[in-house]
Amino acid sequence: EVRPLLMLTATDGKKEYSVMLQNAETIKVVTPNGAESVTKIKPGDKVLAKIETGGRHFGMAVEETIAEK
Secondary structure (H helix, E strand, C coil): CCCCEEEEEEECCCCEEEEEEECCCCCEEEECCEEEEHHHCCCCCCCECCCCCCEEECCEEECCCCCCC
16 A cells, blocks of 8 residues: 655754654644644644654564665
């Protein structure tokens, strides 16, 4: 099944971070005002994040690779 993805990029002022997320109303990130759908996030919006290494799927750590076509 093919699903649309988006890359959310953020910085803490020192380092840039990015995450690939499904571009769907049901996928949410945490903002200072609470949960917000990724479909409503705009450039410059602030999000809260916990920085970890590796990928996650439904909160579980996974080994992953991304093939760009």
